[in-house]
Amino acid sequence: METLSQLFAILLSTIKDVIPIVVIIFGFQLFVIRRPIPHLKKVLFGFAYVIVGLALFLLGLEKALFPVGRLMAQQLTDPEFIRGSISVVGEALHWSDYYWVYIFAFAIGASTTIAEPSLIAVAIKANEVSGGAIGVWGLRLAVALGVAIGISLGTFRIVTGYPIHWFIITGYVFVVIQTFFAPKLIVPLAYDSGGVTTSTVTVPLVAALGLGLASTVPGRSALIDGFGLIAFASLFPMITVMGYAQITEKVAARARRKREHEEMEHEE
Amino acid sequence: MSNVFVALGRSMAGSLRDLLPIVVVIGFFQVVVLQQSVPDLVGLLTGLLCVVAGLTFFIYGLEMGLFPIGEVLAHSFARKGSLPWLLIFAFSLGFGTTVAEPALIAVAAEAARVAAEGGMIEATEQSMKSYASGLRYTVAVSVGLAIVIGVIRILKGWPIHYMIAIGYVLVVIMTFFAPAEIIGIAYDSGGVTTSTITVPLVTALGVGLASSIEGRNPMIDGFGLIAFASLTPMIFVMAYGMVI
Numbered sequence: 001m002e003t004l005s006q007l008f009a010i011l012l013s014t015i016k017d018v019i020p021i022v023v024i025i026f027g028f029q030l031f032v033i034r035r036p037i038p039h040l041k042k043v044l045f046g047f048a049y050v051i052v053g054l055a056l057f058l059l060g061l062e063k064a065l066f067p068v069g070r071l072m073a074q075q076l077t078d079p080e081f082i083r084g085s086i087s088v089v090g091e092a093l094h095w096s097d098y099y100w101v102y103i104f105a106f107a108i109g110a111s112t113t114i115a116e117p118s119l120i121a122v123a124i125k126a127n128e129v130s131g132g133a134i135g136v137w138g139l140r141l142a143v144a145l146g147v148a149i150g151i152s153l154g155t156f157r158i159v160t161g162y163p164i165h166w167f168i169i170t171g172y173v174f175v176v177i178q179t180f181f182a183p184k185l186i187v188p189l190a191y192d193s194g195g196v197t198t199s200t201v202t203v204p205l206v207a208a209l210g211l212g213l214a215s216t217v218p219g220r221s222a223l224i225d226g227f228g229l230i231a232f233a234s235l236f237p238m239i240t241v242m243g244y245a246q247i248t249e250k251v252a253a254r255a256r257r258k259r260e261h262e263e264m265e266h267e268e
Numbered sequence: 269m270s271n272v273f274v275a276l277g278r279s280m281a282g283s284l285r286d287l288l289p290i291v292v293v294i295g296f297f298q299v300v301v302l303q304q305s306v307p308d309l310v311g312l313l314t315g316l317l318c319v320v321a322g323l324t325f326f327i328y329g330l331e332m333g334l335f336p337i338g339e340v341l342a343h344s345f346a347r348k349g350s351l352p353w354l355l356i357f358a359f360s361l362g363f364g365t366t367v368a369e370p371a372l373i374a375v376a377a378e379a380a381r382v383a384a385e386g387g388m389i390e391a392t393e394q395s396m397k398s399y400a401s402g403l404r405y406t407v408a409v410s411v412g413l414a415i416v417i418g419v420i421r422i423l424k425g426w427p428i429h430y431m432i433a434i435g436y437v438l439v440v441i442m443t444f445f446a447p448a449e450i451i452g453i454a455y456d457s458g459g460v461t462t463s464t465i466t467v468p469l470v471t472a473l474g475v476g477l478a479s480s481i482e483g484r485n486p487m488i489d490g491f492g493l494i495a496f497a498s499l500t501p502m503i504f505v506m507a508y509g510m511v512i
Contacts, residue, residue, distance in 0.1 A: 003314070013370070018465060020364035024357070025337060032353050033344045039336065046333015053325025054464060056318045064315020068294055068306075075302055104297055111289035115319075117326050118467035120286070122494075124327075125335070125471050129479075129486045164452055165443045172436040179429045188428045188491035192471070195462045195498030201290075203371060203460060224382065227452030230459035234498060 003063070010062070011055040018051055057117065058200065066204055069108070073209040076104050077216045095159045102152045105209060109151035109233065112201040113144040122196050126189050134189070134245075142244035143193050146237030151206055154232035158213045161220060164228045171235040178242050186245035193241045194234040203230060276324070283323040287316065330468055338472025346480040351423075358419040361470070362497060363412035371460040372407055376400040379453045379505075386449040388512065403508055410504035411461050414496035415470065421492065422477050425484055428492045435499040442506040450509030457505045458498040467494060 029037055037043060075081055082097050113119060123136040157167055179187055206229050214226035298304055306312065345354045366372060380389070380396040380403070389395045421431065443451060462470075470493045478490035 017368060017370070017463065020368055021361075021465060021469065024360050024364050025341065028353075028357050028360075029341070029344075032350075032357070033341075033348060035344060037337070038340060043333045043337050046329045046331075046336070048333075049325045049329025050333055050465065051329075053322045053327075053329055055322070057322030057326060060315045060318030060320075060322055062315075064312045064319065065290060065294065068298065068312070072294065072297055072302065076297070081302070100301055104293075104301075107293040107297075108290075111293045114289050115286045115323070117323060118462070118464045120327060121330055121334075121468035122471055124331070125468070125475060126487075126491070129475055129490060164455060165440075168455060169440050169443070172440065176429070176433050176436065179433075185485075185487045188488060188495065191428060191432055191495035192491045192493070195459060195494040196467055197459075199371070199460075199462065199464050199467070224449055224452060227378075227456050229456075231452075231455035234459040 003059075006062070007055065007059050010059050011051070014051050014055045014058070018047070022047070054117070054200075061201065061204075065201075069205045070208040072104070073205070073212045076101055077209070077212040079216055095156065098155070098159050101155050101159070101209075101213065105152040105155040106148040108205055108209070109202070110144040110148035112205055113147040113197055114140060115201050116197060116199060117201075118199050119143055119193070119196050122189075122192065130185070134186075138244060138248070139189075139193070139241065142240045143197055143237040146193075146240035147197050147202065147233045149240070150232035150234075150236035151209075151229055153236075154229040155209065155213055157228070157232075158210060158220060158225050159217055161217075161225070164231070168231060168235060171239070175235070175238050175242075178239060181246065182242035183245045183249050186242055190238050190241035190245070193237045197233055197237050202233065206230065206233065279324050279327060280320060283320045283327070286323060287319055291316065326464075334465070334468045335472045338469045339476035342473050342476025343480045346477060354419060355416050358415040359412040361412075361466075361473070362415035363408045365463065365466040365469075366411040366461050367404060367408035369461060369463050371463070372404060372457070373400075375453065375457060375460055376403045376407075379403055379450070382449050382453065383509075383512075386447070388447060388449065388509075399512065402512070403505065406504050406508045407457055407461060407501045410500040411497050414500040415493055417500075418474065418493040418496040419477065421496075422474060422484065422489050423481065425489055428495070432495060432499065435496075435503065439499070439502050439506075442503060442510075446506035446509050450506060454502050454505035454509065457501040461501050462494055462497055470494060470497070 026037075029035070079093065082093060082100070119140060120136075123139045126134045126139060127136045153167065157164060182190070207226075210229040211226040214220045214224075217225075295306070298306055341357075345357065377396075377400050380400040383389045383399055384391040384396050389399050417431075421428065446454065471491070474493040475486045475490035478484040478488075479486040484490075
């Protein structure tokens with residue numbers, strides 16, 4: 001019964017999110033373009049599926065994953081758990097004592113990105129547009145690796161207290177330089193994948209990790225240092241996606257050269 | 269009829285596979301690292317079932333509703349050839365989908381707390397509320413502008429990396445002038461603005477526009493709208509922090 005009322009509440013808030021979009025789309029369609037929408041019934045059903053699907057998805061996350069994940073973020077950042085691995089009590093914690101936090105950040109960043117619905121959408125579209133040259137799984141794994149690296153580096157920053165803009169600015173410089181060496185076709189998609197990664201699944205868990213860490217590490221303020229993980233998670237996918245394209249291009253070029261070589265030998 | 273069930277079963281299996289890594293990670297940390305039992309197994313399993321079913325429905329509806337409507341709109345705007353209407357549409361789509369975004373509302377409220385604690389505004393409920401809603405509208409306007417700029421870029425075929433690089437330079441310069449308390453929030457605000465429903469719609473719009481205009485490559489020109497939408501909020505939020 002409780003679940004049902006919860007589902008109803010989530011469904012209502014999802015519909016509330018969708019209303020502005022529906023109003024804008026159908027308003028422009030009716031008053032500006034003045035043309036009936038092709039396959040209107042199918043499109044409406046599609047919207048209904050998206051709303052129901054998103055509501056079920058959020059309900060499930062709220063019931064199953066978020067409570068455990070949040071609790072886990074709290075427990076892993078608890079100084080008592082981290083001290084458990086050190087023999088001398090009372091000694092100040094070193095940044096390397098937080099290794100479980102970094103590993104957790106890496107694993108949770110990668111796994112939540114794989115399940116991120118908006119990334120799935122973009123990957124499907126990119127695969128379709130590129131005529132299959134960009135694999136759905138290749139893109140998703142590349143983005144997941146980027147988020148994983150980003151979030152574990154972000155937790156390292158919270159532990160050590162280095163200013164966030166050092167990392168972000170260095171990252172920007174790297175992205176700009178890498179752009180000149182990456183295949184042209186991938187660049188816009190790589191830039192997009194930075195913003196796509198962080199929505200429904202990743203943000204709540206990652207925010208819990210950041211706030212938990214910032215409130216237990218001595219000398220950090222939850223309000224100032226708790227933020228910034230999302231920024232890391234949107235920066236690194238750009239680098240890994242361009243890297244993915246660079247590697248696949250190199251592999252394809254090598255295969256082509258090998259084939260040409262063999263053909264030449266054949267002709268001789 | 270049986271075909272439908274086969275297709276549904278297959279996409280359910282796909283969703284299950286998408287979800288498996290999270291389950292493994294959380295299970296591993298719970299049992300091996302933290303050495304605790306898994307609480308409320310029944311709730312966990314029903315929750316997972318909901319997530320799998322939800323993801324399946326979402327992807328099904330995506331290809332049925334969101335992708336086609338985005339493309340249809342792009343094609344009809346391209347055929348109509350009215351630039352002002354296209355830009356007005358782009359702005360309203362960016363503004364309208366962002367202003368009500370729950371993640372943004374949460375971040376804005378959080379930012380107001382930071383500002384009050386840092387002494388930038390009075391620590392009363394009234395001034396915090398107006399700070400938060402001011403921030404929310406600022407971000408929504410910036411996303412609207414981002415989509416407008418992105419659409420103009422698609423029409424003109426400008427290369428994206430110069431524009432993004434200029435945006436980065438702006439972000440870096442502003443970082444040195446913005447109050448320290450706002451920087452973390454500003455950097456994060458770029459990531460939270462683009463929701464699960466907006467992303468597929470905006471992507472379909474960009475790709476549709478690029479493929480219906482002659483001389484544009486959907487791969488090179490079609491993507492990139494999201495990138496603008498995650499960049500401008502950073503600039504605008506820091507500007508907001510500097511002005512207030």
